[in-house]
Amino acid sequence: MQNITILGSTGSIGVSTLDVLARHPERYSVYALTAHSRVEQLAEQCLKFMPKVAVVGSAAAAQQLSRLLHAEAPHIEVLYGAAALCQVASADACDAVMAAIVGAAGLESTLAAAKAGKKVLLANKEALVMSGQLFIDAIKHSGAVLLPIDSEHNAIFQCLPHNYQRQPSALGVEKILLTASGGPFLTRAVDTLDTVTPAEAVAHPKWVMGRKISVDSATMMNKGLEVIEAHWLFGASASQIEVLIHPQSVIHSMVSYVDGSVLAQLGNPDMRTPIAHALAYPERIASGVGPLDLAMIGQLQFGKPDLQRFPCLKLAYDALEAGGSAATILNAANEVAVQAFLDEKIGFRMIDQLIARTMDSLPLCAVTDIEMLLEQDRLARETVESLIS
Ligand SMILES: NC(=O)C1=CN([C@@H]2O[C@H](COP(=O)(O)OP(=O)(O)OC[C@H]3O[C@@H](n4cnc5c(N)ncnc54)[C@H](OP(=O)(O)O)[C@@H]3O)[C@@H](O)[C@H]2O)C=CC1
Ligand SMILES: CC(=O)[C@@H](O)[C@H](O)COP(=O)(O)O
Numbered sequence: 001m002q003n004i005t006i007l008g009s010t011g012s013i014g015v016s017t018l019d020v021l022a023r024h025p026e027r028y029s030v031y032a033l034t035a036h037s038r039v040e041q042l043a044e045q046c047l048k049f050m051p052k053v054a055v056v057g058s059a060a061a062a063q064q065l066s067r068l069l070h071a072e073a074p075h076i077e078v079l080y081g082a083a084a085l086c087q088v089a090s091a092d093a094c095d096a097v098m099a100a101i102v103g104a105a106g107l108e109s110t111l112a113a114a115k116a117g118k119k120v121l122l123a124n125k126e127a128l129v130m131s132g133q134l135f136i137d138a139i140k141h142s143g144a145v146l147l148p149i150d151s152e153h154n155a156i157f158q159c160l161p162h163n164y165q166r167q168p169s170a171l172g173v174e175k176i177l178l179t180a181s182g183g184p185f186l187t188r189a190v191d192t193l194d195t196v197t198p199a200e201a202v203a204h205p206k207w208v209m210g211r212k213i214s215v216d217s218a219t220m221m222n223k224g225l226e227v228i229e230a231h232w233l234f235g236a237s238a239s240q241i242e243v244l245i246h247p248q249s250v251i252h253s254m255v256s257y258v259d260g261s262v263l264a265q266l267g268n269p270d271m272r273t274p275i276a277h278a279l280a281y282p283e284r285i286a287s288g289v290g291p292l293d294l295a296m297i298g299q300l301q302f303g304k305p306d307l308q309r310f311p312c313l314k315l316a317y318d319a320l321e322a323g324g325s326a327a328t329i330l331n332a333a334n335e336v337a338v339q340a341f342l343d344e345k346i347g348f349r350m351i352d353q354l355i356a357r358t359m360d361s362l363p364l365c366a367v368t369d370i371e372m373l374l375e376q377d378r379l380a381r382e383t384v385e386s387l388i389s
């Protein structure tokens, strides 16, 4: 029996994870569930999965949750705040942590799981993008197992040799082909992009996801973050990671080998597949996702990304090449800009412009510890805020 903590259980990944866990009660029990402010949803999850601990964002939310659990589940310990997230991510009683908080808010607890040597199921790509080598070092030092949940990275993981050790050329790996749907604006006239609404931007053609990652897909910053994520997960350089537009989102990514072979992982676009894969790895368990009907799909298309249409993708490649604090700044600037767009304070095209201006205005530095990292994150957020107001 594996005891699982789900950081961000009320989100899109959290809900899909619980769906998979519910199919295998003999294998998994839930140690802790966490949410930020969706207390009623968390209470429902608690009553169904009976975790030992539940964590929310504030004292008021904790009081509300305790009230909701009082009659049927008074034994569930209710905690709140950042320290409590770290506590449930690193507790001795927990074997595996699904890191599914969105954005930099998930860094500390995901890192706590890494430092505590847990099996870390990484959905929260921003945590890895912003902390890079520090995160990889934490995994190495503790002996934690890091398994990618992001559909592309899970696909790449499945296509790499089983004894792969973050060195592409050592085992004949030539290139990673990272597929991208192109999002909702793949073919929309570029000169109309500044008038798109948040509702249009979050309407992803293939995946049902949280609002932040959906906007990232629309700007293709999601793919940019995934290029950086692939760099850290698989030790590949920028030139070894090629983004390929594939609007059907059936091939979740590919690995190209020196002998000309290209291995791909395919499946219906449903996150329960990579979640089930990582949960059970190296075994296989049912995920609830139906079989792929390729005859019905008929055609798979591919193309090169247009960097004029999607400048965020280029900004991310530039940040990866620049190294140091660049990816931390890129990620923080993007988070603030995306939230401003969702709050209707800025237009869609301002997202890439704000990130570019922030990257231009902050000097890069080496990031050698978490305090420096958080300072770079803070500076970038402050800079974007000042550019918006
Ligand atoms: N959705 C998907 O299909 C995929 C997602 N990912 C990545 O997984 C992560 C989660 O994405 P997704 O599930 O879509 O996001 P959602 O917005 O759907 O869910 C986010 C979760 O994080 C919690 N949360 C939000 N802010 C905070 C905070 N400040 N402190 C603590 N918890 C917080 C939310 O709680 P509450 O509900 O209370 O607000 C919620 O449980 C992201 O990093 C995303 O890039 C990667 C690949 C695919
Ligand atoms: C499901 C998943 O992993 C998302 O990151 C997805 O890849 C978004 O699709 P695009 O960014 O390719 O539009």
Ligand SMILES: [Mn+2]
Pocket (backbone or CB within 6 Å): 150, 151, 152, 226
């Ligand atoms: Mn992805």
